[in-house]
Amino acid sequence: MLTTNEYLTPVLAEVCAALGLPGNDPALAGAARNKADMSRRFARCGVTAPSTHSVATEDELLRLRATGQLTYPSVNKPADGAGSAGVTVVHSAAEAVSAMRAAREPRGMYGMPLDPRILVQEFAEGTEYSVESITQNGVSSHLCLTRKTVAGGAHRVELGHGLPAALPPEVETTVITQVERAIAAVGIRNGASHTEVMLAPDGQCVVIEIGARLGAGQIGFLIAHALGVDPWAACLDVALGRAVHLAPTRNGYAAVRFLTSPHPGRLASVTGLPLTSHRVPTVHMRKAIGDRVDDLPHNGARLGYFVVTGPDADTVDAHADDLFRQIRIEVVPHTHNQLGWGQVRPANTTAMSE
Ligand SMILES: Nc1ncnc2c1ncn2[C@@H]1O[C@H](COP(=O)(O)OP(=O)(O)O)[C@@H](O)[C@H]1O
Ligand SMILES: [Mg+2]
Known part of the structure; x- marks a missing residue:
């Protein structure tokens, strides 16, 4: 299995x-x-x-601070997370408290119960x-x-x-x-x-x-x-x-580059995407024109990606950088009468071009 x-x-x-x-x-x-279990093992x-502390409540977090056990920067993350969701690098106690709340927001898959603990970790x-x-x-x-x-x-x-x-x-x-x-x-x-x-x-x-x-x-x-x-x-x-x-x-060597939104809003256009070819086997957009997009709280917010292959890292990275520079992503402010998060709608990619 x-x-x-x-x-x-x-x-x-x-x-x-x-x-x-x-x-x-x-x-x-x-x-x-x-x-949390991983850190113990x-x-x-x-x-x-x-070095890692796991805390279940804001009081426990504040106690860590009071006893001088919090150093900055630190990383707050959910015990049960994945895909960088709810992971925040923090620089102060105030940021640590809001990061703890943010770490509680991601939901697990298949309705699985989530461990409510948050890890507060030394920044490496x-x-x-x-x-x-x-x-x-x-x-x-x-x-x-x-x-x-x-x-x-x-x-x-x-x-x-x-x-x-x-x-x-x-x-x-x-x-x-x-x-x-x-x-x-x-x-x-x-x-x-x-x-x-x-x-x-x-x-x-x-x-x-x-x-x-x-x-x-x-x-x-x-x-x-x-x-x-x-x-x-x-x-x-x-x-x-x-x-x-x-x-x-x-x-050989292969690389993927992910496309991200410059700020939250509605995806208005994507131009300059590479064409697929022998050296660019995959170009994929996960978001359609008109979709709401977010800036970068987690990997799931990425807009799309392309893959570049070649003989070595220098050649592939230079090619990928060159292709990346040609892509223009336009995001306009979101207005209330537009479709919201999670509403199913047909994909419309008409504003995408090479
Ligand atoms: N202790 C740390 N020090 C420095 N960066 C970290 C630390 N923990 C996480 N990160 C950064 O945050 C990213 C996501 O955290 P990670 O623990 O891998 O969670 P996830 O399971 O969501 O991928 C990591 O890939 C790394 O870039
Ligand atoms: Mg990770």
Whole structure:
């Protein structure tokens, strides 16, 4: 059995265990989903991670401040979140209280009950990477590192990914050591994982989070384009107990760039989008002209994306930058007689052009 949905990974581990199928440790699978449990497992298993408090009420948050345990900047995030929803970088106690309220806003999937706790985490400086891994019978293969471009400011929405990222071998060894500890800490024995790390200029590697699933945000497609490896087939092979095929058959590079709204309002036009081609296999808009759009509180607010492939990081990044510069996104203020959030309407892309 298999899921690509992070919210379902704990129940999948239970079902696999009950049926005797290859899966993850059901006693630990919740820690690959719930960041409060994850933080405890990381501490116990020697994973280097930001120092973390979990708080259930504003009073508990204020007590942390009163006892001098809050340092700034810090990161507030929901214990049960995903997709950067409800994650805020805060610089003061006042911001921490409003960030705590914001962290409570995201809703889970399928009506699942959410853990009301909020994590208050030390801010880790550095450059963000993820590691894409496939584990079978407790042995992990790391397909690649992914370089992540993340928005600065209060909300760290992911703006782009590029892979495979190259790091000096000794730094890569440090990263993989942490990732393997994280994989073991949350009981991943059979399946994919996506581990997000922050690499400080001094080479220290801090694990931000791990999910027992393939990386989202087109990372699976980037792996297929750049390395010629089908990560979904690999997940199926692991789920079925078959040998996995992870040897790269290509030696390329692939990147995705996400389009975002400059401010909240109504999407009026998008011009200059790239055409699909051999080097630009995917161009996709998630929002239609006339849709309400938001600025950047979470990954789900992104407007669309395009993928660029090529022989190496420099070529692909330069091409992607060039294409990105040609895109113009016009957003006009929202007025009350227009359609609101969540109302179903036919997509209208007539104002989009190359
Ligand atoms: N402790 C931290 N220090 C620095 N940046 C962080 C920290 N925690 C989260 N972030 C930033 O916020 C983003 C989203 O947080 P994350 O913990 O990955 O939550 P989610 O499960 O919603 O992706 C991360 O990709 C990273 O850019
Ligand atoms: Mg994340």
